[in-house]
Amino acid sequence: MSRRTVRRRVLRITVPAGPAATDGNGGQAALSERADVLAVEEPLGIRIDGQAVSLTMRTPGDDIDLTAGFLVSEGIARAAADIITIRICDGERCGHQHDADDPDSVGNIADVTLRPGIAVRPQARRNFMTTSACGVCGKASISDLRVPGIFELSRDQVRVSAAMLAGLPDALRQAQRVFDRTGGLHAAGLFAADASLLAVREDVGRHNAVDKVIGWALRSGRLPLSGCVLLVSGRASFELVQKAVLAGIPVLAAVSAPSSLAAELAEDAGLTLVGFLRGGSMNVYAGGHRISSWPS
Numbered sequence: 001m002s003r004r005t006v007r008r009r010v011l012r013i014t015v016p017a018g019p020a021a022t023d024g025n026g027g028q029a030a031l032s033e034r035a036d037v038l039a040v041e042e043p044l045g046i047r048i049d050g051q052a053v054s055l056t057m058r059t060p061g062d063d064i065d066l067t068a069g070f071l072v073s074e075g076i077a078r079a080a081a082d083i084i085t086i087r088i089c090d091g092e093r094c095g096h097q098h099d100a101d102d103p104d105s106v107g108n109i110a111d112v113t114l115r116p117g118i119a120v121r122p123q124a125r126r127n128f129m130t131t132s133a134c135g136v137c138g139k140a141s142i143s144d145l146r147v148p149g150i151f152e153l154s155r156d157q158v159r160v161s162a163a164m165l166a167g168l169p170d171a172l173r174q175a176q177r178v179f180d181r182t183g184g185l186h187a188a189g190l191f192a193a194d195a196s197l198l199a200v201r202e203d204v205g206r207h208n209a210v211d212k213v214i215g216w217a218l219r220s221g222r223l224p225l226s227g228c229v230l231l232v233s234g235r236a237s238f239e240l241v242q243k244a245v246l247a248g249i250p251v252l253a254a255v256s257a258p259s260s261l262a263a264e265l266a267e268d269a270g271l272t273l274v275g276f277l278r279g280g281s282m283n284v285y286a287g288g289h290r291i292s293s294w295p296s
Contacts, residue, residue: 003040004061010036039185041204045109046070048120059185059203060107062212063088066203067110068219069211073243076120078150080218084113151224151248154270158227158250161292164195166280168231169255175200188213190249191229198228206234207243214247224248231255236275238262245269251290253277258285 014030039059046054046067058066064086071077089109114120172189175197185202188209192198201212210232217223229251230244236254238261244252245265252266253274263285266273272287284291 004059005037006040007035008038009033039204043108046112047109048076048112049114050111051120053120056205056208058205058208062201062216063107063110065201065212065215065219066208067112067215069213069215069243071112072214072218072223072246073207073211073239075246076114076118077218079223080221082115082118083218084115085111087111087113149245149269151226151245152270153245153248153250156226156248156250156270158193159290159292160193160229160251162282164193165229165253165274165277165282165291167195168229168253169277171195171197172200172231172233176202185209186233188233189231190217190225191231193227193229206232206237207239209233210240210243214243217247226250229253231277235259236262236273238265241265241269241271241273245271251287253282 010033012032012034014032016029041057042060044056044058044060044063044066045052046056054070056066056070067086068077068083071083077083087110088107089111090106168189168191171191172187175189176185176187185204186206186209187200187202188206189200190198190213199213199216201209201216203209203212210230213230214223214225217225225248228249230247230249231253232240233255235256236252236258238259240254241252241258241262242265249271251272251274254276255278256276258266258273258275263273265271266286270287272290273285274282274291275285276283
């Protein structure tokens with residue numbers, strides 16, 4: 001399996017604090033060389049029945065979950081039975097001769113075989129590379145962004161307390177093993193209504209981390225994720241709200257801000273959207289009826 005971290009020599013510069021740093025005469029910066037640990041970012045190509053569909057930049061690891069989550073997020077797969085196999089190219093069983101001849105493809109191509117009768121929407125075929133910062137790049141139009149959901153979130157009557165939500169960022173942070181070494185990864189954590197952590201995934205891209213969680217749930221036969229809370233590091237974008245809706249997650253929380261389109265979609269879909277979840281406070285942008293001010 002590809003490495004998730006790499007070591008690199010860096011030049012460390014330390015500027016002294018206080019008056020000496022600004023008087024223009026003294027306080028020279030200290031220079032030193034040291035090893036640093038970086039999160040790996042590599043491409044993952046996704047092929048469905050032999051046809052290239054997407055190329056996304058991700059942190060290696062949990063690639064089968066990532067691929068399965070991508071299929072859910074694009075409205076292609078709705079249950080584990082929709083997928084016959086997901087196979088990561090190992091240099092010998094890639095399905096295409098030029099893959100075996102390309103060392104960069106080893107471990108970086110996911111071949112998907114779908115159940116007969118499962119159609120791939122034309123909108124799911126990306127026209128160019130998806131970066132680690134963008135999960136909807138390559139969509140041809142605004143209408144392509146909205147993927148029809150199959151789970152009715154308004155029927156999910158789960159309630160969670162504000163105090164429970166306030167404790168989730170610390171729980172997620174404690175589970176971020178690779179972040180501890182690199183400081184360069186986003187995380188997505190799936191929690192039950194009693195605050196127990198069900199799954200956590202890390203990646204250079206927020207959308208990839210969420211897809212890895214959703215893919216884990218799909219492969220475990222857990223969809224829809226009724227009664228669950230999804231917490232993401234960073235902001236809550238339209239695409240993350242859509243992924244939560246497609247996975248049947250009733251509550252999405254983020255440590256930073258949502259976008260206007262994310263809030264609109266959450267309201268329309270019946271999803272509870274929480275932003276700026278940090279330091280014991282939060283903003284509720286949609287679905288506030290699920291959050292109580294007393295312990296649940």
